[in-house]
Amino acid sequence: MEIQEETIQKSYSNALKQRKSSTPSSCCSPQTQSQSCCPSSTVLEAGEPVSFGCIYLKPILRDYLEEGMTVIDLGSGAGHDLMTAADLVGPTGKAVGVDFTDDMIQEATENAQKNNLTNVTLVKANIKDIPLPDNSADVVISNCVINLALDKSQVFNEVFRLLKPGGIMIDADVIATQPLSREIKEDSDLWCSCVGGALTKTEHEEILHEIGFTNISVKLGNKDSVQFDVPELAIESGIIFASKPIA
Numbered sequence: 001m002e003i004q005e006e007t008i009q010k011s012y013s014n015a016l017k018q019r020k021s022s023t024p025s026s027c028c029s030p031q032t033q034s035q036s037c038c039p040s041s042t043v044l045e046a047g048e049p050v051s052f053g054c055i056y057l058k059p060i061l062r063d064y065l066e067e068g069m070t071v072i073d074l075g076s077g078a079g080h081d082l083m084t085a086a087d088l089v090g091p092t093g094k095a096v097g098v099d100f101t102d103d104m105i106q107e108a109t110e111n112a113q114k115n116n117l118t119n120v121t122l123v124k125a126n127i128k129d130i131p132l133p134d135n136s137a138d139v140v141i142s143n144c145v146i147n148l149a150l151d152k153s154q155v156f157n158e159v160f161r162l163l164k165p166g167g168i169m170i171d172a173d174v175i176a177t178q179p180l181s182r183e184i185k186e187d188s189d190l191w192c193s194c195v196g197g198a199l200t201k202t203e204h205e206e207i208l209h210e211i212g213f214t215n216i217s218v219k220l221g222n223k224d225s226v227q228f229d230v231p232e233l234a235i236e237s238g239i240i241f242a243s244k245p246i247a
């Protein structure tokens, strides 16, 4: 079955509604229920926006983000990592969230207002074609989103374009530990659950290298990852770092 972007949008709109109404399931399909892109609420601090990410990024963002930076969050969802980024870059910096689901944009806007974060901007757009200027971000972050994109090279090319020379990408995502079968890749539920579109470590490295990124590192098994207890799916959460060269 061909994967449709509209199906992905609807699944995240529904996932947010379900989370807000405290219905247990979310973005997960029945096969991966509560194992895919849905961190345990126990790792979230009280009052934090809901997260659909696959790694608790806060400790990593604390290490990389500095006051005054411009950060772009691809697929910012309800704004979990975006609010952290806004807080870390402070009033002289900017945190820009990009998402293509209306409900997510609205939720993140409300969360920024609730937290009095005046340095947050939300852009409704597809991450394959982002209406933001070249060389504008110190750091591009993303959490459990790029696996959902139908053309990953197009998205990573956008990341490269947006980064300032010397800027870095921090991309938490689901990584396939072996190439996924065609059956899995063509299952719309599994795609929307952040499984079917997962690239392997080697596929990530090849695409990023081809685009011109340097310092590429794909690390699996982060201690703050969502654990997948479905061995036959051959997936793990991981974090991909890459830099745009200075010259």
Ligand SMILES: C[S@@+](CC[C@H](N)C(=O)[O-])C[C@H]1O[C@@H](n2cnc3c(N)ncnc32)[C@H](O)[C@@H]1O
Pocket: 008, 009, 012, 027, 037, 050, 051, 052, 053, 054, 074, 075, 076, 077, 078, 079, 080, 081, 098, 099, 100, 101, 104, 125, 126, 127, 128, 142, 143, 144, 145, 148, 149, 194
């Ligand atoms: C698994 S959720 C992760 C949300 C957020 N990063 C977090 O950690 O909570 C995926 C998000 O990416 C958005 N998304 C998926 N594909 C997208 C695309 N092609 N363009 C823009 N947003 C996209 C969805 O609307 C959803 O909000």
